[in-house]
Amino acid sequence: MYNLLICDDDRDIRNALKIYLSGEGYKIFEAENGEEALKIVSSEEIHLILMDIMMPKMDGVSATAKLRENSNAPVIFLSAKSEDSDKILGLTAGADDYITKPFNPLEVIARVKAQLRRYAYFGGMEKKEDVVSVGGLELDDNGKNVTLNGETVPLTPTEYEIMKLFLQNPGKVFSSKDIYSAVWSSDPMGAEGTIAVHIRHLREKIEIDPANPRYLKVVWGKGYKLEGEK
Numbered sequence: 001m002y003n004l005l006i007c008d009d010d011r012d013i014r015n016a017l018k019i020y021l022s023g024e025g026y027k028i029f030e031a032e033n034g035e036e037a038l039k040i041v042s043s044e045e046i047h048l049i050l051m052d053i054m055m056p057k058m059d060g061v062s063a064t065a066k067l068r069e070n071s072n073a074p075v076i077f078l079s080a081k082s083e084d085s086d087k088i089l090g091l092t093a094g095a096d097d098y099i100t101k102p103f104n105p106l107e108v109i110a111r112v113k114a115q116l117r118r119y120a121y122f123g124g125m126e127k128k129e130d131v132v133s134v135g136g137l138e139l140d141d142n143g144k145n146v147t148l149n150g151e152t153v154p155l156t157p158t159e160y161e162i163m164k165l166f167l168q169n170p171g172k173v174f175s176s177k178d179i180y181s182a183v184w185s186s187d188p189m190g191a192e193g194t195i196a197v198h199i200r201h202l203r204e205k206i207e208i209d210p211a212n213p214r215y216l217k218v219v220w221g222k223g224y225k226l227e228g229e230k
Contacts, residue, residue: 007037008052034063053079068094074115091197135228166226175223
């Protein structure tokens, strides 16, 4: 059984999400703000968090940034706002996905299941595969681990899946839509902004100089590629 945390200051939204998700067999925890969410995560094994952005005491962005210091559990942001800037803000804080209110219950369930599948896969529930090395980067898909010159690179499940795509296909150019479709397995509408944020995060973690990357290169007008050979 997966444990889900719903963090939203609106009781009606929490109750609605609890009905939808408990019906899928998930155990639900609830919090009214970011501070409560962090306390629950510190004392319970939480596998996924549905996090509102605007909340009293501690907002969702601050809570997620703090959460990422110790946890790679998927975070799906909930917000009444739909502007790209809000999506980018959430992804920058470490969120894995974004749902705009009012939401379709079936969409919420589908996105939760997709993130949990990736999280379970990231945790080592799939069969062993070969280690892949490109330059100083190495991916061990059995341990769901990426290292750079022997040092572990701390990646979220979504970041891991993007790096896996690149490391298994060095030199191949992927458009933002290609990456989004491969990792999220859904319609890549608005993929450019989402992928740009994740690429920036990955560069910050694997590049000596993110502004002049050695590994993750832009191919102007086409997309991104991982420079190097296996």
